[in-house]
Amino acid sequence: MSAANDKAHAFVAGLAASAGLAPLAEAGRQAMADLPVPTRKSERWKYSPLTPMLVTPVRTAPAHEGWPEDVPTNPIPGLDAYRIVLLNGQVVAEACDLPVADGVVCIPLSQAMAEGRIGAGDEDWSAYHTREWVGAVHAAHAQDGLFLSLESGVVLDRPVLVHHHTTGENVASCPRHRVQVGANAEAEVVLWSSAPEGASGMVNAVLEGKVGAGARLGVDKVQHEHGAVFHLAHEHVTQDKDSTFRIHTVTVQGHWVRNELNALQHGSGSHTIMHGAYLPKGQEHVDNHTTMDHTVPHCTSSELYKGILYDRSTGVFNGKVFVREDAQLTNAYQQNANIVADAGASINAKPELEIYADDVKCSHGCTVGQFDEEALFYLKSRGIADRAARALMVQAFIGDVLEGFGQEEVAQEVEGLLADRHGWM
Structure with missing residues (x-):
């Protein structure tokens, strides 16, 4: 066993096995043994190796004793939203406010599993655990999260706020969310991550979504974590015919952040919006990896990420757009723009465009500069x-x-x- 694997094994030794997703947990444990731990030698991780995270082992937090009194369950003043809150990966039921309406199921993921709403063999939509070691870690130790399902034609009257709060030292959380929007239905979700000074450990979060024909799903995602939390997030969303998926990701503050976003268009006429911003300072590290996969004709996508890097912070942007052979008449746009505000800061940017169709309109680009004097x-x-x-x-x-x-x-x-x-x- 390599030194990296030794550290990785010690790092996760204190994590509790996933209780509600047994088949996925077993697959995750097997994949952890088979997949390499990301290092600088791994192309997708060469600017964000996990070495700093693996130094200190983490543990699953004990059962919570309620939501902290000094932390608002809704951190967004004026936002009228349904709410599900998680403390270190565990739903705090008494602090939630979930919709009860015809055609809407909005409950904790653990409840959905207990009620048989997720069938055998349907526990996983992304196969993330088969591709990445961190995905396998999540699968083996997945906790609770949001389960949101809308029947055809249902328009949710308010957004659903998912507030995940990390507290304590060397704590590991693996929240898992599932969102399914039926044909011609509409939903808005707000993902908010927070942590106080002194918090440390790992958040390893996964959201899987399906957007039905003619449906709309919008996601506002904000990371605002003090302390020394290593935050890994993976969103995987598939789209059917004439659907729209929008996600805006802003990292306000985070010690070490890796966002992975995959959007796959499986139905013609789909539109995808993937926008983001990051403004690290000090020695913070923020990495955004995106994949936009056009597989069918007559689809569009717009991707815009902007970063401003201060002090000795580092940023990474790797955006890949695939236009498959059958995806004729695709219109895809990708742009990454960065300002390096201080001499000690750095950005590693790699926009990528792979086109296998011949009747498309695609553009991508990247800029790195300083403030305009x-x-x-x-x-x-x-x-x-x-x-x-x-x-x-x-x-x-x-x-x-x-x-x-x-x-x-x-x-x-x-x-x-x-x-x-x-x-x-």
Whole structure:
């Protein structure tokens, strides 16, 4: 066994086996033994090796004693939403507020399993555990999460807020969510991750979704974690004919973050929006890996990720767009733009486009630069202080990402958090 595998084995030794997803857990345990632990030698992980995370073993938290009194269950002022809250991967039932309506099933995943709503052989839609070691770790130790299912034609009247809070030292959480939106149905979900100063450990989260024909699913995803939490997140969504899937991901704060997003279009006429922003500072690390897979004709996608990197932080963007042979008349757009604000910061960007069809309209690009000195000079010549001028430029730079949030209250709260953190006026 290699040194990396020795550390990996010790790292997960304190994790409890998944109780509700036994077949998936067994498959995950087997895959953990078979798959390599990501290191710098792994192409997909060479800028984000897991070595720093594996230094200190983690453990599954004991059963919770209720939601912390000093943490709001809804961290977004003014947002009128249904709510499911998780503490270290465990649903806190008394703090939840879930819809009860015809055609809507919105319950904890553990309850869905107990009620037989997830059949044998249907526990996993993404096969993430067969491709990545971290996916196998999640499968073997998956905990609770959101189960949301909408029947055809149902429009959910409010968004569903999923608030995951990490607390304690060297704690591991593996929340797992499933969202299924029936034909011509509509749902909005807000994923919010938080942690206080002093928290440490790992969050290894998975969301699997299916968007039916003519349906719409929107996701606002915000990571705002203090402390020293290693956060791994994987979203895997498939789309049917004429459906729309939108996700906006903003990392406000996070010690070490790896977001993996896969969208697969299986029905013609589908549209996908994947937008994100990241503004790390200090020695924070934020990695966004995306895959947009066009497999059928007459589909569109729009991908826009923007980053501003401060101090000695590092960023990674790897976006891959596939246009398969049958995906004629695809219109795919991908753009990654970065500002390296300080000399010690760095970004590793790799936009990729693989086209196997001959009648398509596709573009991709990447920019890396510094603040525009001429624009700064212009603003300062109008009496605006240097710090305020830079704040205005930052707001303008990421404004189009923030404006795309499905919930205005989420956009306002994110902008306020960024303003507090970066000294915007």
